[in-house]
Amino acid sequence: MTQVRFGIIGIGNMGSAHATSITGGQVPELQLVAVADRRASRRQWAAETLPADVTVFSEGKELIASGLVDAVLIAVPHYQHPELAEDAFAHGLHVLSEKPAGVYTKQVREENAAAAKSGLTFAMMFNQRTNSVYRKMHDIVQGGEFGAIMRVNWIITDWFRTQAYYDSGDWRGTWNGEGGGVLLNQCPHQLDLLQWICGMPSEIQAFAQNGHWHDIEVEDDVTAYLKYPNGATGVFVTSTGDYPGTNRFEVTMERGKIVCDGGRLTLFRLDENIRDVCQHSEQAFARPVVHAELVETDGSNPQHVGILRNFGQHLLTGAPLIARGEEGINGLTVSNMIHLSSWLGRPVTAPIDEDLFLAELNERRAASHAKKAGSDVAIDLTDTY
């Protein structure tokens, strides 16, 4: 096999971008042979835009059952990700899923089990993991040279959205349409990077405010306090109401501190472990030498195309996946813990009570003003990057 026969389910904003990346020759590992979308307008776009030998389906399940493809990319509304992935596994297809893996971890846990049972490849479109800056942070924090994490602080408030944005689809900003707000739509990448770089928190107390800046059902302003198993703590702040926002991610470790601010990476390196200095120094006001440096990276940031190529290379040559599908549950777990803590007004410890979360979510879905998830409008303009 020199190319993977590839299908894309959902050709809204993201799915269509992936399709044209492939047909435009940027992803030689994949051959686009089929797409699917419930909306006639998107199928018309496909017929007019994509090569004539790309088959167009109206239902993802038809594409999956067609026998035309070896693998699918799922780029439909959040709630449908696990269902379609499981259907694909049942038909012997490999799966690349857009983020988030799903809306609630119980659903994604079943998806992961189906993937494991199938023995097929399951990957996540966590394209931010291809960013050289975050890869470098991951290597620095997880590499061990700087010791244990002591504190994490990520202010990621550069997600400004207008009311017009939320009004652009009646599923937007609703419990039934999206399953959440800034946590589910904008932040899945950051929540994945947070756990990829810093590990999973063991307890969260969060303050998610619904409709704080917009007329929407779901949260558009979130502050979360995180506790880690080793005693470290962290803060994660996000919003779609701030402008100009901030993207500043800081990790303090025993032998140094790394700060990513506006894409610039600064490392503060210590010669000693500060915990040793704290405990054993005879000086009350010890000020060990700090070596500050701008960190150079390899500069590579192939984003979505990088994930698509990696997925193809994995299938063709066994190259390691950048983001295994089974890891999608981690960032979603953080997201679900933030929601549940905010809803209950108390700390939530790991493992999250998945049944309680789902019951609370379903209460909100029952009262939701959105059309039924998966309705025709539900896959227009999925914005991500």
Place this chain on the structure above:
Amino acid sequence: MTQVRFGIIGIGNMGSAHATSITGGQVPELQLVAVADRRASRRQWAAETLPADVTVFSEGKELIASGLVDAVLIAVPHYQHPELAEDAFAHGLHVLSEKPAGVYTKQVREENAAAAKSGLTFAMMFNQRTNSVYRKMHDIVQGGEFGAIMRVNWIITDWFRTQAYYDSGDWRGTWNGEGGGVLLNQCPHQLDLLQWICGMPSEIQAFAQNGHWHDIEVEDDVTAYLKYPNGATGVFVTSTGDYPGTNRFEVTMERGKIVCDGGRLTLFRLDENIRDVCQHSEQAFARPVVHAELVETDGSNPQHVGILRNFGQHLLTGAPLIARGEEGINGLTVSNMIHLSSWLGRPVTAPIDEDLFLAELNERRAASHAKKAGSDVAIDLTDTY
């Protein structure tokens, strides 16, 4: 009157620095005529170091009753600030108090009432208000040009202290000796600036960890989530365990954002009110123009000498005070709310239940290992700036 006859009660680290500033000619408005300290070693230092016409007392109350001075500076351990201030007012003396105003707001409320009743001048040594950077932030945020505050984030973790620091006095890091940890000793300035620049929060949920980085009774790691009366939220993070720490203070407003990072002030200015853009723009992904600029200040930062001179000028010529004594209760209220929320594990709303706070504090004092507050060792090496 061309000079104020001035006494200093407590000539530990800070009090002695103030004394030599005055006798060295840096504060022409004040004439140092008396000092007091319970420790023979400090009185010996005074006899050897200060001019011969400076009278040395062993008790602050003797100095107050001596008739030698018009005004006093109180630089003794925290718990004693209000008691000595009230005694000074009762003797017709003006008072400049070191920070914090006291340990609990109930005590400081009585002190404020005594000050008001006396008609005498009461001022706080909030020397950080003389820093041109914070004055500029105050003017920008309170000036009104940038509209309402939407978000506040202050990471102030550059307070690294070793175990040796806490071991240097057996009152240090104890409920009975200091009444708290990083909030009472290191952060009174920041908590004052926070309320001076951003106003008072109406609700706080906080996470103060006792002895997290050190073998001490009190908190050395704090994260607080703040809610403001207008719906804005904020985060305040501090610690004496991080190194190198961070000092980054960000205020997001409707028409701009101001960031103070490492003493550098950057202003992001909008032409429009972002709340209007959010509500009325027809663009889903509106990105209004942002004008970023480094903010110049007048560069003046006279610190303690600035406060001493201002206090003298106020008494001699009626110049407005930089920090009125009555304002000392504000930062302490934030501090007390952070403590109480952490102790109770729930949000605390304003006005704080002062009796509940005091009862909770007294429980901790009763179990404290510190010597009785005000004991001989209790005023060694008060570090502040």
